[in-house]
Amino acid sequence: MKFSDILADPRIAERWQKVRKWFFLRESTYDMTHRCNIRCNGCYYYEGDKQFARENRDPAAWRELMRAEKKRGITFVVLAGAEPSLVPELCEVCYQEIPLGAIATNGLAVIPRSVGYRVHVSVWGTDETSLGVRKAKHMLVRQIENYGGDPRAVFVYTFTRENIGEAHAVAATLRAADCRLTFNMFSAPVGYRDGLRHTRESLRECRRTMLALLERHPGHVLFSPYSAVAHTHPLGLHALFGCSYPRMNAAADVGLGRTFRQYRTDLTWDRGASCCVPDTDCADCRHYAAGSAVVTARMFRHATDPAAFSAWLDYVDTYLAVWVTGYEKGANLSAAPVAPPGFGLE
Ligand code: SF4
Numbered sequence: 001m002k003f004s005d006i007l008a009d010p011r012i013a014e015r016w017q018k019v020r021k022w023f024f025l026r027e028s029t030y031d032m033t034h035r036c037n038i039r040c041n042g043c044y045y046y047e048g049d050k051q052f053a054r055e056n057r058d059p060a061a062w063r064e065l066m067r068a069e070k071k072r073g074i075t076f077v078v079l080a081g082a083e084p085s086l087v088p089e090l091c092e093v094c095y096q097e098i099p100l101g102a103i104a105t106n107g108l109a110v111i112p113r114s115v116g117y118r119v120h121v122s123v124w125g126t127d128e129t130s131l132g133v134r135k136a137k138h139m140l141v142r143q144i145e146n147y148g149g150d151p152r153a154v155f156v157y158t159f160t161r162e163n164i165g166e167a168h169a170v171a172a173t174l175r176a177a178d179c180r181l182t183f184n185m186f187s188a189p190v191g192y193r194d195g196l197r198h199t200r201e202s203l204r205e206c207r208r209t210m211l212a213l214l215e216r217h218p219g220h221v222l223f224s225p226y227s228a229v230a231h232t233h234p235l236g237l238h239a240l241f242g243c244s245y246p247r248m249n250a251a252a253d254v255g256l257g258r259t260f261r262q263y264r265t266d267l268t269w270d271r272g273a274s275c276c277v278p279d280t281d282c283a284d285c286r287h288y289a290a291g292s293a294v295v296t297a298r299m300f301r302h303a304t305d306p307a308a309f310s311a312w313l314d315y316v317d318t319y320l321a322v323w324v325t326g327y328e329k330g331a332n333l334s335a336a337p338v339a340p341p342g343f344g345l346e
């Protein structure tokens with residue numbers, strides 16, 4: 001089928017025009033600090049040696065880095081770490097230089113409103129579960145106090161093997177506070193042996209739960225049926241779509257492989273370790289941040305028929321709504337899950 005035939009459907013054509021305006025986004029990620037105010041089981045930041053990098057806390061050095069990043073074509077920054085809210089002055093400098101981006105935070109401190117990035121607040125279950133896994137009390141209550149009503153905020157519910165059923169209660173709480181949420185999948189760090197790693201059965205259960213929540217809270221859940229398929233398939237993102245980050249493609253010098261860097265707190269970067277979730281086990285990678293680049297990059301594979309392309313457009317529309325301040329998600333074009341090109345549904 002020709003691409004022009006797929007675009008003959010006006011809903012598909014309209015969505016294509018909407019998302020393609022954002023194809024200029026070129027992402028890199030930055031560890032802002034090696035400190036965190038909590039310590040979670042399964043945190044990939046505290047795996048590997050990036051956690052031992054010296055901290056550069058000089059705003060002038062960060063400004064210089066951002067200006068250099070802009071010059072080499074970076075238009076979107078992801079500030080992560082450990083916990084970026086502990087260095088608000090550095091986040092501010094980044095925002096002044098590159099105004100599109102997102103911050104990954106545990107939500108226990110307020111990032112000043114003057115930093116206009118998307119703010120991703122990580123949620124790992126009910127407060128009881130978070131106390132066990134993240135060793136922090138009243139997390140959701142405090143996160144809603146800090147970010148309820150904040151138009152920058154998207155709450156990111158990470159499904160582990162142990163918190164799947166709780167997602168219903170958490171989503172209801174977030175909806176009652178008029179907060180938007182999306183979904184992430186726990187993706188085990190290299191060498192991880194504890195009980196949060198997914199199994200075939202837990203992946204199936206996650207997919208069922210995501211689809212049910214999408215149906216129940218359509219105005220608050222930023223997700224699509226195809227996002228659910230892509231992130232809960234027994235094959236991880238790399239096996240399904242081919243990861244294009246430099247860490248996975250040592251030699252590739254095109255697209256993401258050419259521009260993406262993952263900076264450590266000392267402002268150095270290492271091509272061999274560069275991806276959005278370094279020290280994650282690639283075979284288990286279903287992380288939402290990884291999918292935002294890996295699935296989005298595979299447009300041509302999905303441009304084969306209206307069903308596959310609609311599913312891909314839903315994925316990209318979801319990704320933009322989750323990551324870009326002010327981008328509003330449209331209604332999903334696909335009502336039901338669609339299999340990734342070349343694979344079954346699971
Ligand atoms: S809040 Fe984030 S950075 Fe801090 S320990 Fe937990 S997962 Fe790691």
Ligand code: SF4
Pocket residue numbers: 237238243244245247248275276277278280281282283285290
């Ligand atoms: S962890 Fe995920 S995003 Fe990173 S290189 Fe591996 S497959 Fe790619």
